[in-house]
Amino acid sequence: MKGLRSTRGSNAVDRLKLRSGNAGYTMSVTGDGLFFLSEKPGGPPLCAPLELAEFAAFVNSLGPQTPKRVSKLDVAFEKQLVKKKPS
Template identity: 55%
Template structure:
């Protein structure tokens, strides 16, 4: 199904937010929008209807982000670049 990418983006957002409060709505014209469920307000619309690719990009950028993993080698390489630029 075409909305699998959108569903995956919602699942990743809920995992980052550590809740199950985000969901999506798909319109009959194949547009998607993000909604948030809260206790006081059952559904709050967080985006305008978007095509699939734009919706996935919006959801991936929305909410808390995972910190980028940096290895020891990356840190050492960055130090070498800084030293080289100072010379």
């Protein structure tokens, strides 16, 4: 089960690397199973050691955010939801 936990955390760090263009971000795990992020290997931590859910939320909030993808069907559905004003 611990492997799945670290995979979720490392995926969040990989997405941050792609968004920010900084390939130096590293994730570390303490002996207690808490996670923290560094800008480079051996660098100072950017956050206090966090549980997995808080760590993933912290990492996802860093760097530039990617715009949410919207399909043609989503746009058409949104148009149908808008009420027409009476003439």
